[in-house]
Amino acid sequence: MKNILVLSCMWVAFLNAQVEKDFTSETIVHEGLTYKTIKSQISNKIWLDRNLGAQRVCINKGDEKCRGAYFDVKSITNNTCPKNFRLPTMYEYSAEKSRNLRDINTAVKSFLKMAPAGVEGKKHNDKRAYGYEARLLTSTPANNRGDKVIFTFHNFGLEVKASDSYFSYSVRCINN
Numbered sequence: 001m002k003n004i005l006v007l008s009c010m011w012v013a014f015l016n017a018q019v020e021k022d023f024t025s026e027t028i029v030h031e032g033l034t035y036k037t038i039k040s041q042i043s044n045k046i047w048l049d050r051n052l053g054a055q056r057v058c059i060n061k062g063d064e065k066c067r068g069a070y071f072d073v074k075s076i077t078n079n080t081c082p083k084n085f086r087l088p089t090m091y092e093y094s095a096e097k098s099r100n101l102r103d104i105n106t107a108v109k110s111f112l113k114m115a116p117a118g119v120e121g122k123k124h125n126d127k128r129a130y131g132y133e134a135r136l137l138t139s140t141p142a143n144n145r146g147d148k149v150i151f152t153f154h155n156f157g158l159e160v161k162a163s164d165s166y167f168s169y170s171v172r173c174i175n176n
Helices: 002-022 091-096 104-109
Strands: 029-030 033-039 044-047 120-122 134-141 148-154 159-162 167-169
Touching: 044 104, 091 134, 091 148, 104 134, 134 167
Parallel strands: none
Antiparallel strands: 029 033, 033 044, 120 167, 134 148, 148 159
């Protein structure tokens, strides 16, 4: 029995290595910024390497250049993401959650390198949860008022809730 378990683990490791070996990252230029594509070892989905508008992939929680732009829920359209990419659903974010993706600290270190960008309020310079929460907009409707579900990684774990029209949120795009 022990030998079967060892062989099973070796087979899974081999298959994961094949997935990574067969994947070639592409360069995507969108609104003057150059992004790379990354592939999830959990879901095999292709994602942009960082939030829209971010200058670079997150290095750590305090990295301000990785936070990116903020998007109003009502202004999000199919053209927000680059061609052949779109806003992910809450289920696609859920699929990436694993034992190793528990809170904002592990989210920043994950393959998605989630930026703790917090949110931006409608008033000038009203930034909240900046540096300790990643609040990511999904395409999943939260109610009949046009709000969307947001995925929030913070110090205490993961929270899924409806967007608030006062705030603008970070956007990460996934391949169609």
